[in-house]
Amino acid sequence: MKTFRIALIGFGNVGRAFARMLARKREYIEETFGVSPQITSVATRRWGGLVCPEGIGEDLIGIQDPESGWEDRLQRLFDPGLDAMDVIKAGEYDVMIELTPINIMTGQPATDHVRTALEMGKHAITANKGPIAWAYRPLRDLARKQGVCFLYEATVMDGTPVYNLSRENLMGCRITEVSGIFNATTNFILTQMEKGVTFEDAVEEGRRQGFVEADPSMDIDGWDAAAKLTALMNVLMDAQIRPDQIQRTGIGHITIGDIEEAAAQGKRIKLLCRGRLVYGKPVGTVKPVPVDRDSLPAIMDATSSYVTIDTDLMGATTVIEEPFEPEIDHTAYGVLSDVLRILKEEKN
Amino acid sequence: MKTFRIALIGFGNVGRAFARMLARKREYIEETFGVSPQITSVATRRWGGLVCPEGIGEDLIGIQDPESGWEDRLQRLFDPGLDAMDVIKAGEYDVMIELTPINIMTGQPATDHVRTALEMGKHAITANKGPIAWAYRPLRDLARKQGVCFLYEATVMDGTPVYNLSRENLMGCRITEVSGIFNATTNFILTQMEKGVTFEDAVEEGRRQGFVEADPSMDIDGWDAAAKLTALMNVLMDAQIRPDQIQRTGIGHITIGDIEEAAAQGKRIKLLCRGRLVYGKPVGTVKPVPVDRDSLPAIMDATSSYVTIDTDLMGATTVIEEPFEPEIDHTAYGVLSDVLRILKEEKN
Numbered sequence: 268m269k270t271f272r273i274a275l276i277g278f279g280n281v282g283r284a285f286a287r288m289l290a291r292k293r294e295y296i297e298e299t300f301g302v303s304p305q306i307t308s309v310a311t312r313r314w315g316g317l318v319c320p321e322g323i324g325e326d327l328i329g330i331q332d333p334e335s336g337w338e339d340r341l342q343r344l345f346d347p348g349l350d351a352m353d354v355i356k357a358g359e360y361d362v363m364i365e366l367t368p369i370n371i372m373t374g375q376p377a378t379d380h381v382r383t384a385l386e387m388g389k390h391a392i393t394a395n396k397g398p399i400a401w402a403y404r405p406l407r408d409l410a411r412k413q414g415v416c417f418l419y420e421a422t423v424m425d426g427t428p429v430y431n432l433s434r435e436n437l438m439g440c441r442i443t444e445v446s447g448i449f450n451a452t453t454n455f456i457l458t459q460m461e462k463g464v465t466f467e468d469a470v471e472e473g474r475r476q477g478f479v480e481a482d483p484s485m486d487i488d489g490w491d492a493a494a495k496l497t498a499l500m501n502v503l504m505d506a507q508i509r510p511d512q513i514q515r516t517g518i519g520h521i522t523i524g525d526i527e528e529a530a531a532q533g534k535r536i537k538l539l540c541r542g543r544l545v546y547g548k549p550v551g552t553v554k555p556v557p558v559d560r561d562s563l564p565a566i567m568d569a570t571s572s573y574v575t576i577d578t579d580l581m582g583a584t585t586v587i588e589e590p591f592e593p594e595i596d597h598t599a600y601g602v603l604s605d606v607l608r609i610l611k612e613e614k615n
Numbered sequence: 616m617k618t619f620r621i622a623l624i625g626f627g628n629v630g631r632a633f634a635r636m637l638a639r640k641r642e643y644i645e646e647t648f649g650v651s652p653q654i655t656s657v658a659t660r661r662w663g664g665l666v667c668p669e670g671i672g673e674d675l676i677g678i679q680d681p682e683s684g685w686e687d688r689l690q691r692l693f694d695p696g697l698d699a700m701d702v703i704k705a706g707e708y709d710v711m712i713e714l715t716p717i718n719i720m721t722g723q724p725a726t727d728h729v730r731t732a733l734e735m736g737k738h739a740i741t742a743n744k745g746p747i748a749w750a751y752r753p754l755r756d757l758a759r760k761q762g763v764c765f766l767y768e769a770t771v772m773d774g775t776p777v778y779n780l781s782r783e784n785l786m787g788c789r790i791t792e793v794s795g796i797f798n799a800t801t802n803f804i805l806t807q808m809e810k811g812v813t814f815e816d817a818v819e820e821g822r823r824q825g826f827v828e829a830d831p832s833m834d835i836d837g838w839d840a841a842a843k844l845t846a847l848m849n850v851l852m853d854a855q856i857r858p859d860q861i862q863r864t865g866i867g868h869i870t871i872g873d874i875e876e877a878a879a880q881g882k883r884i885k886l887l888c889r890g891r892l893v894y895g896k897p898v899g900t901v902k903p904v905p906v907d908r909d910s911l912p913a914i915m916d917a918t919s920s921y922v923t924i925d926t927d928l929m930g931a932t933t934v935i936e937e938p939f940e941p942e943i944d945h946t947a948y949g950v951l952s953d954v955l956r957i958l959k960e961e962k963n
Contacts, residue, residue, distance in 0.1 A: 288928065292787050426929050428784030435783040436776030438955040439640050440948075563935075566909050580636065580948045581774050587911075587933035600788075600928045607786040615963045 268297060270322065271610065272359065274308035276351050276380055277366030281394055281421075282309075284599035285364070292603070300610040308360050312367075314342050316349025320359045351376065355383050362416075362609060364602055365393040371490045371510060374401030385409045385417060392605040394598055396422035400494040400510050403501035416609045419502075421601025423449060423495045424572050427588040428604070433503050433576060440578035442503045444543040447574035447585075448567050449495040452479050452486035453518050453538040455569040457555075460526050461535065466519075478570055488517035489553040492540050496551050500542040503576065506549035508542075516554040529557040537564045616645060618670065619958065620707065622656035624699050624728050625714030629742055629769075630657075632947035633712070640951070648958040656708050660715075662690050664697025668707045699724065703731050710764075710957060712950055713741040719838045719858060722749030733757045733765060740953040742946055744770035747846035748858050764957045767850075769949025771797060771843045772920050775936040776952070781851050781924060788926035790851045792891040795922035795933075796915050797843040800827050800834035801866050801886045803917040805903075808874050809883065814867075826918055836865035837901040840888050844899045848890040851924065854897035856890075864902040877905040885912045 273289075275282045289296075289304055296304055305322030317323065323344075355363060363384035365377050374397030381398045384391045385406065393399065398406055399419050410417035423429050433442060448454055455478045459469035470487075473479030485491050493513040500506035518538055529536050534557035542551040558564045563585065567573060575585040588597065621637075623630045637644075637652055644652055653670030665671065671692075703711060711732035713725050722745030729746045732739045733754065741747065746754055747767050758765035771777050781790060796802055803826045807817035818835075821827030833839050841861040848854035866886055877884050882905035890899040906912045911933065915921060921935040936945065 292928075295787055427932055428780060431784040432776060432780060436779040436952065438952055438959070439643055561908060561914050563914060566911060566914060580640075580951070581945060583937045584775055585933075585935035585937065587935070589931045589933065597929060603928070604784065604786055611786070 268301065268303045271302040271304045272307040272320075272322070272361045273304060273606070274310075274354060274360035274363045274384075275306060275366060276310045276355060276363060277368070277395075278309050278311045279366065279368075281598045281602065282364075282366045284596050285366075285602050288596070288599050288603050296607070296610065300607075300614055302610060304606070308354050308357065309345075310349070310351040310354040311345065314345035315347035316351070316354040317345045318349070318354060318357045318359050319344075351380060352383065355380055356387070358387055358389070360389060362390040362392060362606065364606075365391065365395050365398070366602075367395060369395050369397045369494070371397065371400070371485055371494045374398055378402045378406070381406055381417070382409065385413055385415060388413050388415060390416045390609050391418075392602055392609075393419045394421035394602050396494050396498045399498040399501060403498070404505075404507060416612060418605035418608060419498070420605050421598045422498050424574060424586070424588045425597035426600035426602075426604060427586055427597070429499070429574055429586060430502055431604070431608070432584070432586060437576065437578055437581060437584070440580045442576055442578055444541070444577040445496070445499045445503055445574060446539065446541040446577075448537055448564055448572045449540050449574070450486055450489075450492040450538060451570040451572060452483055453489075453492070454567060454572065455479065456487070457518060457521070457526070457536055457538070458569045460521070460523055461530070463523065465523065466521070487519050489515045489538065492538060492553045493551070496540040496542050496553060499574065500549055500551055504542065504544060504549065506542070506544070506551075508549045508551060513551040513553055515552075518555050521555055532557070533560050534558060535560060535565045537567070539564060616649065616651045619650040619652045620655040620668075620670070620709045621652060621954070622658075622702060622708035622711045622732075623654060623714060624658045624703060624711060625716070626657050626659045627714065627716075629946045629950065630712075630714050632944050633714075633950050636944070636947050636951050637954075644955070644958065648955075648962055650958060652954070656702050656705065657693075658697070658699040658702040659693065662693035663695035664699070664702040665693045666697070666702055666705045666707050667692075699728060700731065703728055704735070706735055706737070708737060710738040710740060710954065712954075713739065713743050713746070714950075715743060717743050717745045717842070719745065719748070719833055719842045722746055726750045726754070729754055729765070730757065733761055733763060736761050736763060738764045738957050739766075740950055740957075741767045742769035742950050744842050744846045747849060748842040751846070751849040752853075752855060764960060766953035766956060767846070768953050769946045770846050772922060772934070772936045773945035774948035774952060775934055775945070777847070777922050777934060778850055779952070779956070780932070780934060785924065785926055785929060785932070788928045790924055790926055792889070792925040793844070793847045793851055793922060794887065794889040794925075796885055796912055796920045797888050797922070798834055798837075798840040798886060799918045799920060800831055801837075801840070802915060802920070803827065804835070805866060805869070805874070805884055805886070806917045808869070808871055809878070811871065813871065814869070835867050837863040837886065840886060840901045841899070844888040844890050844901060847922070848897055848899055852890065852892060852897065854890070854892070854899075856897045856899060861899040861901055863900075866903050869903055880905070881908050882906060883908060883913045885915070887912060
């Protein structure tokens with residue numbers, strides 16, 4: 268059976284969950300697509316790089332209990348002298364999966380990683396929204412020129428099929444607006460504050476529960492939502508907009524008093540995103556808005572999110588993500604679904 | 616340019632809306648797929664059949680004002696001696712689109728129409744859920760054997776991509792449960808009753824607004840919802856279940872008193888559908904249930920509907936349809952999206 272070789276650039280929680288999910292669905296993939304997926308390259312920030320053209324065995328890559336000494340055995344295989352770009356340039360893979368932490372202000376180094384892989388004629392997948400928010404069109408055009416796939420389903424709402432829905436299922440429709448709640452951290456904080464918890468305590472509680480990052484400023488200031496809105500507008504509406512062009516208001520200034528005032532009027536405050544074309548010019552906004560208690564945004568639970576896509580032929584279609592497993596698996600599924608899409612394209 | 620020939624079996628509101636939509640998107644289709652779509656066969660109950668291998672011009676098929684005498688000119692072209700099956704057997708088409716009124720109790724004659732077209736090696740699309748509810752598996756297997764497409768996106772939630780979402784976007788996932796609100800008529804009646812309108816007056820008001828059919832008993836007794844649930848379970852879970860095997864309770868017995876009692880507990884009554892496998896056996900239920908005011912089913916407006924798809928890898932994904940145009944265009948888009956999918960498959 269032909270091998271389909273995978274490079275993981277970044278090997279944190281999502282990369283490990285992806286490796287486990289790949290092992291779990293190996294039989295399905297082999298039966299459905301007639302290829303055997305193998306992780307052949309890995310780049311990490313801490314350990315350096317690993318290039319293993321025959322494939323890194325599943326016993327080493329991700330299915331084990333973290334307590335079993337597995338990390339130590341894996342780490343010894345890495346070459347501290349190889350960085351991410353070295354691993355990418357080694358070219359021992361069919362698809363490069365970009366999983367490094369995002370820099371929302373620049374989209375780097377993820378954009379360079381994707382560009383380099385595409386220039387080498389490899390498929391590229393990114394779970395990092397930087398490249399889509401900052402360089403979607405040139406990367407899309409490069410992929411087309413090279414005759415390879417460039418996919419990014421996990422960048423917005425994890426594995427929930429937002430881009431693929433638009434690409435595969437709203438064929439022939441012109442998308443006129445995208446809107447929704449895209450950021451779980453701010454949604455969690457606002458929900459906690461409704462229970463009378465202070466902003467600071469809500470952040471702390473979110474950290475404990477794993478929803479909120481050590482430095483949540485990118486979420487709180489609306490940058491994460493703005494980057495996701497930019498990504499959606501660039502892909503779905505060909506908007507050619509950047510995150511710093513979004514009209515952005517965060518939730519840092521919201522007080523329990525604001526929330527109580529909204530509640531007195533039967534409303535809840537939610538961080539809403541909206542992108543549309545106004546006389547052909549892309550306009551994106553991220554801001555906290557009081558919404559009616561029985562409206563869709565109001566009922567989004569702490570870590571749920573949704574996107575509504577307005578079209579000319581089909582009106583509005585809404586997709587909701589309700590994570591009941593830890594969010595991280597949803598992101599890994601988004602990456603896996605992109606891998607399966609490439610295998611399907613290759614099979615056709 | 617190559618012609619792609621279309622047969623419309625049934626030519627009511629959906630067929631006419633489809634013809635208008637096809638005219639509107641002609642340029643897009645020609646540019647994207649390199650084929651020119653032509654309606655070459657039409658069967659109607661009132662006028663008989665029309666088979667016109669060169670294509671029935673757009674000036675005649677659907678884009679005109681109904682007041683312009685267009686119907687009279689069109690009607691004269693029909694042969695009252697040709698019935699639907701004659702038109703299907705004439706074979707002057709690449710895809711047969713089944714748009715006749717549904718018989719929920721038998722799935723006929725739609726199932727025979729689809730089977731005959733597939734046996735002739737033609738693609739088949741149905742907006743009529745009868746064939747999916749009663750004969751999904753044999754029709755699917757026949758289409759595979761013949762190497763043609765059998766598609767049915769419009770059968771549940773109009774053009775909202777429910778089947779295509781599962782097929783294209785939840786690849787690799789095992790679907791463990793489907794649930795939601797599938798019937799707009801009952802949702803409208805229950806919403807009206809919350810305003811203190813009696814059941815009978817709500818039905819009458821729905822008729823006036825065009826949501827409720829002359830004989831709404833199939834909706835009120837839960838048969839329409841049961842047929843849609845069956846269709847989803849058969850396609851998404853390979854359940855091999857029939858509409859008469861669904862545990863079905865309608866809303867005919869619901870009183871304003873019941874609704875007020877629910878409201879006093881902060882609840883609204885909604886006709887919920889749920890299908891799952893219990894120890895491998897398919898179990899489907901349709902019944903009115905009191906749900907919390909701030910839950911997803913509760914906030915579904917009169918004619919909105921939703922489906923939640925539970926999976927092993929991705930948790931729950933929900934899709935909402937919110938018709939802002941008259942519902943009928945959404946159904947036509949569902950049919951058009953199936954046509955575009957076939958054109959995409961043929962292009963690959």
